[in-house]
Amino acid sequence: MGDGPRAAATDLYRATPPMPPLDVTTEPRGDQLRVVLAGELDIVNAPRLEEQLVALEADDVGTLILDLRALDFIDSTGLRTLIAANERARSAGRRLVVVRGAKAVDRLLSLTQLDQRLDIVDDPDAVGAQPVNGD
DSSP, X not given: XXXXXXXXXXXXXXXXXXXXXXXXXXXXXXXXXXXXXXXXXXXXXXXXXXXXXXXXXXXXOSEEEEEEEEEEEEOHHHHXXXXXXXXXXXXXXXXXXXXXXXXXXXHHHHHTTHHHHSEEESOGGGOOOOOOOOO
C-alpha cells in the first residue's frame, strides 16, 4: 500500500486478523451442566465468562463440566477464571470437572500445576456422579 518501513508496519497491522471471540454454549444433562468453550479465553473475554459461570451456578447445578477441547488459547486471566470457578464449586459443595483441551491449553495447566488441583477428564461423557474431592 505505502512506501517505506512505516507503511509496511501499518500494512502489517491492518493485515492482522481480529482475535477470535470466546463462544460459550451450554448443554444441561440432568444434574450436570456442560459448558463448552471455543476460541480464546483471555483478558478480553474472561470477565464475561466469569459472569456467565456465576449466573449458571445460581441454578444449583450438581456438577459443572467445563469443556476446553475447542479452546485455542488461555492466558493467566483465563486460568484465574478456572480457579475461581473451582473455588466457588467447592465452597458450595458442587463438583467442577474440566475436560482436557488442546495441547497448548493442557500444557499450561500442567506448567502451572493446575492439572493437580482441578478434576480433569478426557471425555465429558465419562463424568459420573462423584463426591466433591476435599483437597
